[in-house]
Amino acid sequence: MGDGIGVAEPVATRADAKGTEDLAAPLYVAWQITNECNLACLHCIEESGPGKAFRDELDKAGLFGILDQLLALEVPYLSFSGGEPMLHPHFFEMVEHVCAGDAQLKIETNGHYLSTANCERLRRLGVKAVQLSIDGASRETFNRMRVRGEYRTVVEGARNLHAAGVPIEINFSPTLFNIGEIGDAVDLAYELGSYSFYTGRTMYTGNAVKTWRRLAPSEEQYEVFFATLRAKAAEYRGRMRVHFHEMGLLEELRYRLRHPAALLIVLPNGLVKLINALPFVCGDLRKQPLTEIWANFQRAWHDPRVARFVDDLAVDPCKTSALHQWIHL
């Protein structure tokens, strides 16, 4: 479920008074457990889709070996995303393993496999939340964006989650054809029982590179979008968190150069990225222990190639189109 909004990570995973170099391990691991997906979304940052699983995705022993490392190092928070994580053959076993450990787990899904039985199972296993992507308040816009997707299925899935008592978060990726529905989308999220709504600017990367002319909202549209979100945040204060990122990608990355998040991005093949919005890889969990990769993560943020890439983005914003050409640091 590779949504291309902003830099896909929480803003506050850095220790406020301490840098990541003071931490013994990451605080958050965002794991794309497969690149396979049932949908082929116009904006997908990961270029996921049917038949798009990496050829070298981790096997079961590799997956559980990494999970055991994460739990042993007391990583408090994990998310499983994709692709579509619920398509992974070991999805529920992995969820059970994490939840039985002492970590909290969020599932980021496109919402097409949220049957009553699956929602009840997720509740019983104790997931912290399920994050759904609902890009639009109407079937027409949703289905246009989420190729092969079905709005009604996702709405029904959200209702199943709510009935089962699983906390819901909803994500929205703006495009020029759904951006006008933002107010209704926030209302829909609340009506479906979500406790959190998140959005930001859609990124020029992944599938969006090919579809950008059909997708990219104008600055004028973004102005109205963020004004609506400010009003909605006030309207739902105390009932649902309406969270949005106004910063553009360049500002976000410049901030991250000074304040890296205590977050590792794990790819389906075990490679570890510095941050989703940069092409840099700082380790390989198939070959290196997590402690070594965490140390490398600290060093990698100071590698001059990282700052240079961000500087170059200021001149050529299209450099994000090459995020999947990994650069090993």
Add this chain to the structure above:
Amino acid sequence: MRLAKNVKFREEKFGGVLFETRSEKVFTLNPTAAAIVRELGVAHDEREIARRLKDRFDDPSNAIEREVFALIAELREKGLLEDSPRG
């Protein structure tokens, strides 16, 4: 009295961190605050936490009690503590 359901604690060389996973916010703790958090779930209330820590540390100025009450109040105010046992 214990950490709220969505709050995780991890010890660190500098003390510890609390990670509130609902808002995804991180709070850093100095060694004193980390020692207080470790007592949550063991001790019944602020007074008992202070007493248990005084047994372990020199505290001629009675600073521990003040720090315990102040930290617990702050954790409560931030929604990081809950009083009743979780079901």
